[in-house]
Amino acid sequence: MTSMNQPFLSAVALEKTFTLHAQGGQTLAVMRGLDLSLARGECLVLAGPSGIGKSTLLKMVNGNYRISGGRLTLHFGSEGQGRDGRTGDGPDGEEHDNGRLELADLPAQAWHVLRRDVIGYVSQFLRVVPRVSARDVVMEPLLARGADEQESRQRAETLLARLNLPERLWSLAPGTFSGGEQQRVNIARGFIAEHPLLLLDEPTASLDAANRDVVVSLIQEAKARGTAMLGIFHDEDVRDRVADRLLPLEGHMGTASEEKL
Numbered sequence: 362m363t364s365m366n367q368p369f370l371s372a373v374a375l376e377k378t379f380t381l382h383a384q385g386g387q388t389l390a391v392m393r394g395l396d397l398s399l400a401r402g403e404c405l406v407l408a409g410p411s412g413i414g415k416s417t418l419l420k421m422v423n424g425n426y427r428i429s430g431g432r433l434t435l436h437f438g439s440e441g442q443g444r445d446g447r448t449g450d451g452p453d454g455e456e457h458d459n460g461r462l463e464l465a466d467l468p469a470q471a472w473h474v475l476r477r478d479v480i481g482y483v484s485q486f487l488r489v490v491p492r493v494s495a496r497d498v499v500m501e502p503l504l505a506r507g508a509d510e511q512e513s514r515q516r517a518e519t520l521l522a523r524l525n526l527p528e529r530l531w532s533l534a535p536g537t538f539s540g541g542e543q544q545r546v547n548i549a550r551g552f553i554a555e556h557p558l559l560l561l562d563e564p565t566a567s568l569d570a571a572n573r574d575v576v577v578s579l580i581q582e583a584k585a586r587g588t589a590m591l592g593i594f595h596d597e598d599v600r601d602r603v604a605d606r607l608l609p610l611e612g613h614m615g616t617a618s619e620e621k622l
């Protein structure tokens with residue numbers, strides 16, 4: 362079996378229904394029958410109007426929202442085979458014999474390991490932690506893996522410089538930064554650890570043209586090293602430059618098919 366066409370992430374008949382506990386337990390069905398397949402080195406862009414469920418899908422893949430039905434699966438098979446003869450490189454004790462990891466109903470500890478080692482997420486807005494400097498915010502994903510501090514700092518600064526964040530801001534907490542400055546800190550934090558799967562929720566929404574170009578380059582470099590990406594980009598120019606395929610979410614309260622670019 363070759364690894365070329367194997368998906369790294371797949372969804373089959375994925376479903377999401379929110380239960381609004383604060384509103385008498387009413388339910389809100391937002392997704393049904395969603396299928397997708399994402400390979401290493403591929404960027405699949407979620408499309409569709411506001412409220413269709415794009416961010417919801419990213420949050421399901423990131424383990425922030427519970428999966429209501431269907432399957433969402435990571436496939437580790439192709440990478441693990443060459444390394445030590447085992448078929449999986451999932452978090453310890455969680456890999457299946459054939460290198461598949463089913464994401465529905467994973468225990469919280471497994472999500473912690475997955476987000477550290479496998480799934481990177483650039484949310485639309487930076488979650489600001491008081492008194493933590495921009496440099497430390499960016500370094501943190503590497504330090505969490507036990508990386509060398511000096512080297513982590515170096516990589517953080519290289520990324521912040523590439524994203525044109527003025528050096529005088531590096532040691533300040535991002536709480537008072539402009540929207541675009543916070544977004545660039547968030548992007549640097551998302552890209553620094555080179556996760557094999559990257560989720561991007563409108564990462565260029567608050568950026569000027571020059572910084573959008575930097576983000577496009579970061580995405581293209583990630584693709585070249587085999588990163589699988591699931592992204593949302595409202596900017597059509599950026600979308601055209603990074604998307605290998607579009608996945609329109611319209612009709613996923615019913616059915617729809619993927620659109621080849």
Ligand SMILES: Nc1ncnc2c1ncn2[C@@H]1O[C@H](COP(=O)(O)OP(=O)(O)OP(=O)(O)O)[C@@H](O)[C@H]1O
Pocket residue numbers: 379381389391409410411412413414415416417418
């Ligand atoms: N935590 C939640 N609880 C209840 N409903 C939610 C929750 N999160 C999202 N929804 C609902 O799910 C639907 C999809 O929302 P989502 O944020 O995924 O849309 P989107 O496609 O990302 O839209 P936009 O382009 O505006 O960001 C919306 O109707 C929203 O109200």
Ligand SMILES: [Mg+2]
Pocket residue numbers: 415416417
């Ligand atoms: Mg959204």
